[in-house]
Amino acid sequence: MEKIIKVLHVDAGTAFYRVERFPVGPFWGPVDLGLHLTGREAGRHGVLNFGTGLLAGSIFPGSNRLIFTGHSPCWGGFYVSAMGGAGLIFDDLGVNMVSLRGRAPSPSVLVLNRDHGEEVQVELAPVDPNKIWASAPGGVYAMMDHVFGRWAREFKQTPRVLAVGPAAAATDFGAIASAPYQDGKTTHADCWAGRGGFGSKLYREHNICAVIYGGTCLDDDFRDRAVADEWFRQRYEKKLAAKDFEATTKYRFDPKFGTGGTFGVNYSTLGGRLMAFNYRSVLWDEPARTALNKRLVTDHYLKQFNEETIAKKQQRTCGEPCPAVCKKLNGEFKKDYEPYQTMGPLCGVFDQRAAEKLNRRADAAGFDAISAGGVLSWLMECLHEGLLRPEDLGVKSLPRWDAERFDxxxxxxxxAELGMELIDSILASRGVLDLSLGARKLARRLSRSRGAEIGRRFVFLANARNGWMVPNQYWNAGALSPMAIMGKYYMYYGFDFVPPRELGRLNAGRMIQELIMDDLGFCRFHRGWAEEMAPDIVQHIWGDSARFLEVIKATAGRINSRNVAVFWESDRNIDYLLGFMKRKRDVEGDKNPELERWIKAFEADRRGAAIDFWFEIRKGISETLTTLY
Known part of the structure; x- marks a missing residue:
């Protein structure tokens, strides 16, 4: 196997490109090398890196993630974002990573093609993104179709397209989208590098609105299934395929719940942990939450999904051979838990038809869907409470948020119609909706001019001066942790109460495990075996798992050394945490004396206890990820 990582450097301003080689050992993959390149160019060039792990193209399922790294425009720090399946075709370029710098003179498409030769052919072609986004089928989908239709014939094998939508131009949380093409047509199993706003970075910093890539290079990928099966038998007494099938049960179909995918399994197990109406539900009592969950989610929203998607087996993969078939569909609409949660119950949407329309509008615009839903639900609550008027936001109506009488x-x-109007207003910067510098900046501005209650209702994580991130949609303390990277699962997201200092340590441990997956380009849906087996695989193929794990831990420490997390700026964050702890005590019967002590501390001095809790988490993180000599 190759012991060199090849990086294709491309300057979008000059179209100059070159290949740089890095040895395996000091570097192992797109995260640790991406961090190195980002730091090396700091102060001179803003770089966006994207590439695969060393196992791309191998027989290991889930090993073809395309990993994006760089300074995130919305988070305000180094970030890692992953896209499913897109690494399989990238591997045909014969390089491991692209590092993009510079700014194209006009909006352009970056074409990367390797047709047998020794070098990747690089072309920058100007396009009119606004004209393309305005054409059918609209936004990011129109961009993908336009680029594929114009350039695909130049490739010997089917290429893949990365594209951004108008959200990349109007906000700092635009995403990068891609979808597998089959028989010359796009599939509906679109994949996203959503978190971190790298679509905004690609477009606003580099003036690139799409990348099309592919090639015919045949690398020395690991393909010996008999050898891999023996490794798996030694650990699990099962072959690779059998273990992977078992590990991906949740994402395919779990007979324990009679459903599958993140949407099906998560909503089947939520119960009183439902978060709805911009997290107002965390302030309710348990009977109110469970009643709403049963009436609107279990008996309607989830029931629709099970009847339409699960029963009819509408599912696909992300573009690589994989037994998880995690892309759950209803026709053209792909159903994942977190987007259909933030632009579902969090916005007061509990019907699949309505959620499909709202999610499709956000996806076509090219938003990070989780952050988009968090922003929309916040704006809806401001309308509901009379803190903002419809004309302030360029819309015509108020939300219907009467939970007891909800139809x-x-x-x-x-x-959903109101949510789509708000999306259009954000893209057009109507009224007060200028999100070019992000939602945190908007919340700060509106709190000063219209009243502090506006900012108190926006649930987000703050980082550096203007960085922000809507948290992952799990009601637990870990989701609000002061980690150097949030919005991904670089934190402990179990539903048990853990004292904050220990929670910080668990967060750090979880970050290290997730970095193992990301640096090798593995999909986390395969973590049931990949986290354990990854060091063994590295040892068998490259003979230095100890060095690999050392680099992973050092990378976690280096990322944490850039940790500029800021204490929660929204009062609703404190509601979220205190509600979680009280539910653990009063509903689930947790008798942990530490839990009781913290609840009493919050009741005596709400803000002071919140600051103490936050810093205790931070201490646990730092003492785990800081190396003392």
Whole structure:
């Protein structure tokens, strides 16, 4: 196997390109090398890196993630974002990573093609993104189709397209989208590097609105299934395929719940942990939450999904051979838990037809869907409470958020229409909705001019001066942790109460495990075996698992050394945490004396206890990821 990592440097301003080689050992993959390149160019060039792990193209399922790294425009620090399946075709370029710098003179498409030769052919072609985004099928989907239709014939094998939408131009949380093409047509299993706003970075910093890539290079990928099966038998007494099938049960179909995918399994197990109406539900009592969950989610929203998607087996992969078939569909609409949660119950939408329309509008615009839903639900609550008027936001109506009288179909449809109007207003910067510098900046500005209650209702994680991130949609303390990277699962997201200092340590440990996956380009849906087996695989193939793990831990420490997390700026964050702890005590019967001590501390001095809790988490993180000599 190759012991060199090849990076194709491309300057979008001059179209100059070159290949740089890095030895395996000091570097192992797109995260640790991406961090090195980002730091090396700091102060001179803003770089966006994307590439695969060393096992791309191998027989290991889930090993073809395309990993993006760089300074995130919305988080305000180094970030890692992953896209499913897109690394399989990238591997045909014969390089491991692209490092993009410079700014194209006009909006352009970056074409990367390797047709047998020794070098990747690099072309920058100007396009009119606004004209393309305005054409059918709209936004990012129109961009993918336009680029594929114009350049695909130049490739010997089917290429893949990365594209951004108008959200990349208007905000700092635009995403990068891609979808597998089959028989010359796009599939509906679109994949996203959503978190971190790298679509905004690609477009606003580099003036690139799409990348099309592919080639015919045949690398020395690991393909010996008999050898791999023996490794798996030694650890699990099962072959690779059998273990992977077992590990991906949740994402395919879990007979324990009669459903599958992140949407099906998560909503089947939520119960009273449901978060709805911009997290207002964390302030309710348990009977109110469970009643709403049963009436609107279990008996309607989830039921629709199970009947339409699971029963009819509408599912696909992300573009690589994989038994998880995690892309759950209903026709053209792909159903994942977190987007259909933030632009579902969090916005007051509990009907699949309404959620499909709202999610599709956000996806076509090219938003990070989780952050988009968090922003929309916040704006809807401001309208509901009279803190902002419809004309302030360029919309015509107020949300229907009466939980007790909520009509699952009619009120969901109304709220989805309002959400789509808000998306259009964000893209057009109507009224006060200028999100070019991010939602945290907007919240700060509106709190000063219209009243502090506006900012107190926006649930987000703050980083550096203007960085922000809508948290992952799991009601636990870990989701609000002061980690150097948030919005991904670089934190402990179990539902048990853990004292904050220990939570910080668990967060750090989880970050290290996730970095193992990301640096090798593995999909985390395969973590049931990949986290354990990754060091063994590295040892068998490259003979130095100890060095690999050393680099991973050092990378975690280096990322943490850039940790500029800021204490929660929203009062609703404190509601979120305190509600979680009280539910653990009062509903689940947790008798942990530390839990009781913290609840009493919050009741005596809410803000002071919150600051103490936050810093205790931070201490646990730092003492785990800091190396003392």
């Amino acid at each position: 699952a179909v009619a009120d969901s449809a109304h709220n």
